[in-house]
Amino acid sequence: MVPFSFAGEEMRLVDGRALFWPREQALLVADLHLEKASFFASHGQLLPPYDSRETLERLALAVRETGARRVYALGDNFHDGKGSLRLEPHAAGMLAALTRALDWVWITGNHDAPIGQSGAEEIAGGALADEVASGGLILRHKAAAGETRPELSGHFHPRLMLSARGRRIARPCAVMSEQRLILPAFGALTGGMDAADPAILAAMQPARAIDAVLPARGRLLQYPLWRAAA
Template sequence: MPDVSLSFAGATLRPHPSGALHWPEHDALLVADLHLEKASFFATHGRMLPPYDSHDTLAALIDAVEATGARRVFALGDSFHDGAGVARLPANARTALAALTRDLDWCWITGNHDGSAAAAIGGRVAGELELGGVWLRHEAEPHDAAPEISGHFHPKVSVTVRGRRIVRRCFALTPSKLVLPAFGALTGGLDIGDAAMARVLGRPLTALVATPERLLRFPVAG
């Protein structure tokens, strides 16, 4: 089996091509920024998008859980696109999500888009928590030197290969911070070199792109 692991804060972590992060020591899968029901949110504001984002996101999440064998899931905030998203969740997606929260040890970390409403489906809610000496939260704390894993920024990286520009979502890594890419099917991204990200994460900063065969590393200049 190819080694796609990385060492962070003394832990061995395995970034998954889906954008999830597997922490084998704790039998845990971490995901960030699902933004469930984003399409229906835009529909209420007159922008019609295909209403399948929650289904596609949950299907990818189920695949990641099955691929890793994780028994615990930590959703690092913005799991729904807005506080009313839980109520708009289609019946089939609600059933799938309820099954996940029933069968797994599930924790919702609150984000800036969502609140605690997701707990109505199942699982528990926390503002942030510590796992294995690492803080799990939605948004990175720039003045906290303790190791942390977060989401919020939707990092992506662009590289030029043989004259072709390729953009991929990525993990953003510094010695004390690891930011997960947005997991949701209908989410954009912020370039990892953006000044807003640099102010919070600092340097040195590395973009990590997970493939089934290996973990690609791209140092970020500046």
């Protein structure tokens, strides 16, 4: 785990994909996209059907490493509203064990069914919310224009894109400004968007500085993406 500060709170990046908030004993993950492979298979594009198992194994490891007592899943939890019905028995058992053992909150995203419409999260256990205010921070799926409170979100699947020695390197990263933090996608079968994409930079405004942040050899790497004009 790599410690850093955001909005006056101590945070820790866990394996570059999750965020641990020690004061709240909470693990935050975004964009699990559980059952994405089975969704594509139902539309004729056959993919190995083990993405949910891999994602949940990764999540269980993060819980054990941090000792988290609460999980906030920041939206796009299943790839579609019927995803939990397609979970194979092993993955379904893993998810049920996690939601029973932890204070689990599903925050809904654009891939999720609205609350009250029998979405996958309602079947999987845990509580549902459109957004959550906790410890002075607002937790939601997608950064909201005009938000003045410190905000944690997902949605964009940011990746730091670099070129080195003729090779293109892409690594999941968080994107951080003074008041906003966008988490990378946690799911095993999720792509990514360049952290410097104009859509991400626009979602981070207003800001004085925007950085990509990710762990590197036990330290926090901050890579400047944008600076306000002097």
